[in-house]
Amino acid sequence: MNAKPHEPLLGKRVLAFVGDIYEDLELWYPKLRLIEAGAVFVIAGEESKTKYSGKNGYPCVSDIRIADAQSQDFDAVLLPGGFMPDRLRRLDKVKQLIAEFSEQRKCVAAICHGGWLAISAGVYRGVRVTGSPGIQDDLINAGAIWEDAPVVVDRHFVSSRKPDDLPWFAKAMIEVMQNK
Helix, strand or coil: CCCECCECCCCCEEEEECCCCECHHHHHHHHHHHHHCCCEEEEEECCCCCEEEECCCCEEECCEEHHHCCHHHCCEEEECCECHHHHHCCCHHHHHHHHHHHHCCCEEEEEHHHHHHHHHHCCCCCCEECCCHHHHHHHHHCCCEECCCCEEEECCEEEECCHHHHHHHHHHHHHHHHCC
16 A cells, blocks of 8 residues: 555554543544544454543543454554553553554554553653653653653654643654654
């Protein structure tokens, strides 16, 4: 498949995690931007075809179960924030998937509290990142190198602090995915 200039991610697939009290914008903004760029976007929840409520009440229906997701089927993983990461970070399959994406040098993109998922997966040691100021200490204690910036790209890792950073976050995801 040849990508058109307006569809630089044609043929690429993105996996995103969802659960109750996810940060609405941190899931929907990248989803729409990456679809616009030609990517296929698949949302994984603890259950398939289940409606999850965002922090601000916006619903999201999962496409597949997290348990059924396979890293080799995707080119990137999106880790949105909200309170959802605190629950999902306890699931072995979530940690396994994130670790596999990292080992395969595929885009691992976390925003705000989504960094908690990467921390629990053990993939941030020595990686330059940003995230919500509320998890700055957690990131540093996990061995990450903290930067206060709208977006930080370190190899295949993309991170941002908050919803206001979404334009830079989505742009960086597209650029990292184009180069993989």
